[in-house]
Amino acid sequence: MARGSWATRTGFILAAAGSAVGLGNIWGFPTRVGQGGGAAFVAIYLGCILLICLPIMVGEFAIGRRTQLSPVRSFALLRPGTRWWVVGAVGVLAGGGILSFYCVIAGWTVAYAWFALTGRLAGEQLAAGAFFADFTSNGAASVGLALLVLVATAGVLLGGVRGGIERVTKAMMPVLVALLVLLAARAATLPGAAEGLAYYLRPDPSSLLDASVYNAALGQAFFSLSLGMGTMLTYGSYLSRQTGIAGAALWIVLLDTAIALLAGFIIFPAGFSLSGFDPGSSGPGLIFAVLPRLFATLPGGGLFGTAFFVLLALAALTSAISLMEVPVAHFIDAHGWSRTRAVITVTLGVFALAIPSALGNGAVPLLTSVPGVGMDFLTLMATAWNDFALPVGGFLTAVFIGWAWRVDRALEELVREQAWFPAPRAWGFLVRWVCPAAIGAIIVWTFASFI
Numbered sequence: 403m404a405r406g407s408w409a410t411r412t413g414f415i416l417a418a419a420g421s422a423v424g425l426g427n428i429w430g431f432p433t434r435v436g437q438g439g440g441a442a443f444v445a446i447y448l449g450c451i452l453l454i455c456l457p458i459m460v461g462e463f464a465i466g467r468r469t470q471l472s473p474v475r476s477f478a479l480l481r482p483g484t485r486w487w488v489v490g491a492v493g494v495l496a497g498g499g500i501l502s503f504y505c506v507i508a509g510w511t512v513a514y515a516w517f518a519l520t521g522r523l524a525g526e527q528l529a530a531g532a533f534f535a536d537f538t539s540n541g542a543a544s545v546g547l548a549l550l551v552l553v554a555t556a557g558v559l560l561g562g563v564r565g566g567i568e569r570v571t572k573a574m575m576p577v578l579v580a581l582l583v584l585l586a587a588r589a590a591t592l593p594g595a596a597e598g599l600a601y602y603l604r605p606d607p608s609s610l611l612d613a614s615v616y617n618a619a620l621g622q623a624f625f626s627l628s629l630g631m632g633t634m635l636t637y638g639s640y641l642s643r644q645t646g647i648a649g650a651a652l653w654i655v656l657l658d659t660a661i662a663l664l665a666g667f668i669i670f671p672a673g674f675s676l677s678g679f680d681p682g683s684s685g686p687g688l689i690f691a692v693l694p695r696l697f698a699t700l701p702g703g704g705l706f707g708t709a710f711f712v713l714l715a716l717a718a719l720t721s722a723i724s725l726m727e728v729p730v731a732h733f734i735d736a737h738g739w740s741r742t743r744a745v746i747t748v749t750l751g752v753f754a755l756a757i758p759s760a761l762g763n764g765a766v767p768l769l770t771s772v773p774g775v776g777m778d779f780l781t782l783m784a785t786a787w788n789d790f791a792l793p794v795g796g797f798l799t800a801v802f803i804g805w806a807w808r809v810d811r812a813l814e815e816l817v818r819e820q821a822w823f824p825a826p827r828a829w830g831f832l833v834r835w836v837c838p839a840a841i842g843a844i845i846v847w848t849f850a851s852f853i
């Protein structure tokens with residue numbers, strides 16, 4: 403059966419950027435900036451993006467375009483007779499694992515868009531901050547919403563690469579960027595905005611010596627760029643040889659980073675315009691509890707709130723699509739299943755795994771708790787995959803490209819058809835030495851400071 407392929411370069415860039423831009427940017431990034439001490443976290447994050455994630459993204463695209471296969475078969479084809487395929491297999495599992503909690507949070511954004519539209523986000527209950535806790539303690543609602551998100555995702559994937567993924571994300575991404583810019587402009591004119599900006603942009607040097615801040619920044623960078631588990635590899639496998647990789651990767655990284663930074667310019671001014679706002683302890687409430695309180699006090703707040711949560715839901719959907727595509731592509735390539743059969747099976751499997759995450763969130767403060775202390779299932783999944791599996795997956799991908807497949811062969815693929823590739827030597831050096839060393843050091847340092 404013919405595999406899918408992207409129709410245009412722009413379509414590919416927007417689909418990959420749609421994968422990257424998601425809850426990680428708009429919800430995760432500001433939350434972690436709040437926990438990690440403001441601008442110091444941002445600086446470390448940008449370092450991780452440039453020196454570690456951009457080179458690995460280029461590498462994932464190169465593997466995928468070279469083999470035109472999903473992760474397990476890609477690794478097996480490039481290094482036959484070895485166990486490298488296991489890295490691909492972990493990626494396939496990670497796609498389902500991450501999606502299983504991602505769809506729960508995405509479900510909340512859908513509900514909030516509905517609440518904002520129907521004026522339910524304006525009551526006294528909301529002012530008291532109990533709304534989010536009450537809402538998420540309703541497990542059945544969370545389960546239903548997660549299923550809704552999964553079914554919508556499956557619906558897009560059934561349309562295939564070109565008619566489903568590319569068509570839908572290409573339409574959504576411009577809307578998303580326009581909405582974000584609008585919201586940032588609105589937030590900048592709020593009273594208290596200056597204080598929020600000062601917090602966001604003021605470095606706190608003590609964070610620079612904290613291993614957990616580096617680990618959080620690295621995990622966040624991988625998560626935000628959809629790296630370390632074969633999503634970008636799979637998207638790269640639908641590329642034609644005529645599409646240059648380096649330029650596309652730069653665009654995707656730029657878009658993703660700009661949107662994360664922009665989200666900070668919305669959340670922090672907005673938060674600081676409310677009394678009693680503490681960025682460090684707000685956690686997930688930063689979006690679901692703090693922002694609705696702000697919307698409730700604004701003229702036209704209902705519309706503002708609806709726009710915001712619709713945006714979040716759209717961003718989440720284009721990311722969920724890419725998460726589900728990894729196991730789907732695997733069953734199509736490695737087991738010869740039809741797309742329909744693969745989509746239905748993966749949807750059911752992920753839904754089963756999503757149920758404990760959806761049910762376990764009665765007590766919202768648990769979401770922000772320190773790892774190991776009273777973690778609920780959703781937090782456990784999020785921490786295990788984001789802060790651990792993705793960096794390890796990225797580490798192994800870099801080692802694979804640098805030392806097993808080898809940089810010269812990867813470069814041959816990257817400069818095919820005279821493609822623009824500005825710094826081949828620097829890229830090789832980053833992939834072979836800097837990525838493994840930096841990721842390894844951060845992981846070891848994090849474990850050491852736990853003990």
Ligand code: TRP
Pocket residue numbers: 421422423424425426427500624625626627628629630631633721722724725792
């Ligand atoms: N990058 C998305 C976000 O920021 C989430 C995501 C999509 C993802 N595909 C992924 C994360 C693959 C890790 C791996 O919300």
